Amino acid sequence: MLAKSSTELVRQKNSVLVLTALRRHGPLAHTELSDFTKLSSATISVITTDLERAQIIEKAEQQAASGRGRPRVLFSQRRDCGYLIVVIISSDAVQYSLVDYAGRLIDRFTEERQQNVSGVGSFVTGLRDALNRIVARSRLSRDKVLMISISSKGLVESSEPVLRWSPIFGREQIDFAAVLRDEWSAKVILGNETLLVAAAVGRQEENKKGRDFRALAALSLGHSIGLGVVRRGDEGRLQISAPNFGHMLHLPGGGLCRCGSRGCIEAYAGFYAILRTAFDVPLDTIPAKFVPIAELDKIAASARQGSRRNIHAFRQAGLALGNGLSRVLSLHESMPIAITGPGTRYYDLLVEGISEGLAESHVVRMEGMPELRVVADEPTLVFEGHLNRALAMMDDDIVSSGVVAELNSQTV
Ligand SMILES: [Zn+2]
Numbered sequence: 001m002l003a004k005s006s007t008e009l010v011r012q013k014n015s016v017l018v019l020t021a022l023r024r025h026g027p028l029a030h031t032e033l034s035d036f037t038k039l040s041s042a043t044i045s046v047i048t049t050d051l052e053r054a055q056i057i058e059k060a061e062q063q064a065a066s067g068r069g070r071p072r073v074l075f076s077q078r079r080d081c082g083y084l085i086v087v088i089i090s091s092d093a094v095q096y097s098l099v100d101y102a103g104r105l106i107d108r109f110t111e112e113r114q115q116n117v118s119g120v121g122s123f124v125t126g127l128r129d130a131l132n133r134i135v136a137r138s139r140l141s142r143d144k145v146l147m148i149s150i151s152s153k154g155l156v157e158s159s160e161p162v163l164r165w166s167p168i169f170g171r172e173q174i175d176f177a178a179v180l181r182d183e184w185s186a187k188v189i190l191g192n193e194t195l196l197v198a199a200a201v202g203r204q205e206e207n208k209k210g211r212d213f214r215a216l217a218a219l220s221l222g223h224s225i226g227l228g229v230v231r232r233g234d235e236g237r238l239q240i241s242a243p244n245f246g247h248m249l250h251l252p253g254g255g256l257c258r259c260g261s262r263g264c265i266e267a268y269a270g271f272y273a274i275l276r277t278a279f280d281v282p283l284d285t286i287p288a289k290f291v292p293i294a295e296l297d298k299i300a301a302s303a304r305q306g307s308r309r310n311i312h313a314f315r316q317a318g319l320a321l322g323n324g325l326s327r328v329l330s331l332h333e334s335m336p337i338a339i340t341g342p343g344t345r346y347y348d349l350l351v352e353g354i355s356e357g358l359a360e361s362h363v364v365r366m367e368g369m370p371e372l373r374v375v376a377d378e379p380t381l382v383f384e385g386h387l388n389r390a391l392a393m394m395d396d397d398i399v400s401s402g403v404v405a406e407l408n409s410q411t412v
Pocket residue numbers: 246247257258259260261264266267
């Protein structure tokens with residue numbers, strides 16, 4: 001393969017700038033593209049012509065709201081340029097969504113995971129079936145799907161789509177690229193769920209505050225505990241990480257965790273841990289894989305009516321979370337904390353412990369209590385995080401695949 005010329009690289013970079021602006025702001029006119037990308041009007045003309053010819057973007061006329069005057073010409077992504085499948089694996093279900101290149105949802109279904117059927121083998125069979133079904137329902141051929149974006153809780157390999165450990169499959173690893181390679185030409189990516197949440201909340205925050213946005217942590221409460229951190233890096237770009245927060249040590253030799261270690265934060269703050277404390281179950285009892293939310297609701301209701309043991313169960317969970325967060329702030333810097341996930345329904349019972357756990361640390365005594373806020377709709381954030389990440393990668397891949405350049409050389 002020939003090395004790309006520097007003009008070609010500049011063109012690619014500018015194409016990505018244009019596509020990124022369209023992702024961020026929706027359909028844009030020529031002058032708006034020039035404003036947002038800081039590229040000259042002439043360059044915008046060259047790039048949009050290229051992208052249009054390569055069938056990546058299209059233009060449409062929009063009549064002015066008054067109905068008078070010349071219609072505006074707006075550029076947007078071509079919806080059928082390629083497709084994305086989003087797979088969200090949670091403790092009790094797997095959700096499949098088909099999305100077009102413009103980011104619009106075309107089809108979606110959810111399959112319950114049977115609690116008694118575990119193991120990677122049956123999960124993979126179900127995954128293959130469901131992926132085939134979602135393209136068949138929209139009469140798409142598999143090769144129109146450019147990317148399959150998967151998320152799960154747990155430990156994800158940073159460079160490969162390999163799930164190394166998860167609350168659902170334990171130490172049974174899944175290499176999603178290897179599992180899907182024979183049927184799909186699409187690129188397969190995998191993300192930690194809370195990392196995607198953090199990315200989505202961080203993006204919203206950046207849209208609001210612009211360059212003033214520095215850092216934010218997203219804490220997800222539920223069967224397991226997740227944390228994502230978004231910070232502005234040295235070059236001004238947002239950097240996102242998902243430290244293994246739920247399995248950070250809270251108490252040496254403490255309660256048994258689902259991961260097999262003792263004393264993890266999750267072993268005090270996960271749903272099973274709250275249940276365990278509320279029922280005075282010995283701390284070395286192997287925790288349940290899945291706790292119906294109705295069970296927790298009952299404990300919460302009785303705590304709200306004054307049951308001291310149940311109040312204690314939530315307070316103890318809050319303390320473990322607050323202590324853990326204070327360590328995160330000590331390692332990074334003080335930052336707002338967005339709390340999300342099914343556990344936010346018990347926020348009234350957790351918040352006192354969280355604040356107390358935070359207040360004990362030096363960083364909080366010096367810099368004050370970080371802002372705590374509840375962001376209730378976690379599933380929407382997870383999906384938004386998928387779209388932000390996957391569509392940006394699709395833009396990059398399409399531009400660097402040389403489709404645009406090939407067309408140029410044909411017309412020269
Ligand atoms: Zn653990």
